[in-house]
Amino acid sequence: MDKKVVNLIDNDESLEYVLNDNEMLIINIFNNSFKSVDIKTTQNNNSYVVINFSGFARSDTTININGNVLGNNNHYILNFRAIALENHGTVNAKVSVNENTKDNEVVEDLKGILEDGTLNFMPILEIDTSEVKAEHYATIGHYPLEELFYLQTKGISKEEAIKILKKSFLFNLFDKEFLKQINYGKEQDE
């Protein structure tokens, strides 16, 4: 399979990709401040798309992520993580799977944490075939109290515990290579 990895930091441009037979596309995006962008992928047959998108919502933004599955035996995975620091972030995540297609698998997993902002997730599956495996999840909440308590029982202040949880929430999606590029951990240490 031909693999293409796109690593983007603080991306403010819309993206569009078309995948053909035996192509794999991994898009990693970390935005320190979300911008309103559109991301569109179109898959024909035997292709693989993974979109890992995380960052902070600091201003009113709308992100549209659209996956179109036209053929057979494709995989589409969207992992989205947002921390709403202020204002309002909207994420419209839609995957369409065409009729008369088979053996496709699509997953949308959106998670958000609210600080002083708000989030609205719209994970939409438009499925026109019964021969598909499709799942979508959307959760929005606060930092888990149990995890905060656990870290504090080690003598870690609430502020530092939140930093740790923030980092794991946003970056657990990414591989080491991209994490090096982001350099977020080092900034925090400094």
Add this chain to the structure above:
Amino acid sequence: MFKVNNLTAYIENKKILDEFSLDINDGEIHAIMGKNGIGKSTLCKIILNDPHYEVKRGSILYNGKDILGKPTYEIAKEGIMLISQNPISIEGVTNMEVLRTALREKSSENINIFKFNKEMEDACKKLELDPKFIHKEVNVGASGGERKKVELLHAAILKPSMLILDEIDSGLDVDAIKVVANFINDYHKETGCSILIVTHHKQLLDYIKPNYVHILSGGKIVKTGDYHLAEEIESSGFRSNIIDEDGKSE
């Protein structure tokens, strides 16, 4: 010295502790036994100020300082460490990260990486724990026994002066109980720490000999004895004449 005075605590308007009192002198080992749901784990969590519980009366003093209601991390910094019955897992956060952050908060001095790594490796060896756990995410994918060992690894590095062990024997097989108990005994001998053990079973107390055994019932300690009290419970159960139906000692 650790001293709990007349502690009364609630969860969702249900009274869990009722004028509970307990004194632990430096270096002593105390065990608390009692039926399921009687408030043993609640006591452990209240000491560390778990926000789920409401304390209406009483005080908790540690080395002369009133720690009741203090932020959890400050209580931990005073030297009290809780190892809970079911240590949680945290995805994306490694044991190394937790310990380095905790040490950095504890002392303004730079961490001696060589000493830190050596202590971690030595503790892993004593605990018969794969050193790879140091760099693994906290308890993610770990078995019940591994979780308890990881928590003791944290203790080896953070060096608390008081350990609260909430059913540390649950989920451990016979061999693992021995390993864990040996580790705790060595730690106790090396540091002179105080230990509060919550357990259902005498078996752990066969390995870690307590100075006192207490029976918790009706929100307070209803009987105190030595190790033989645990033997009595083991053979006769809590329904024996050790405590009556109202939770009072005979």
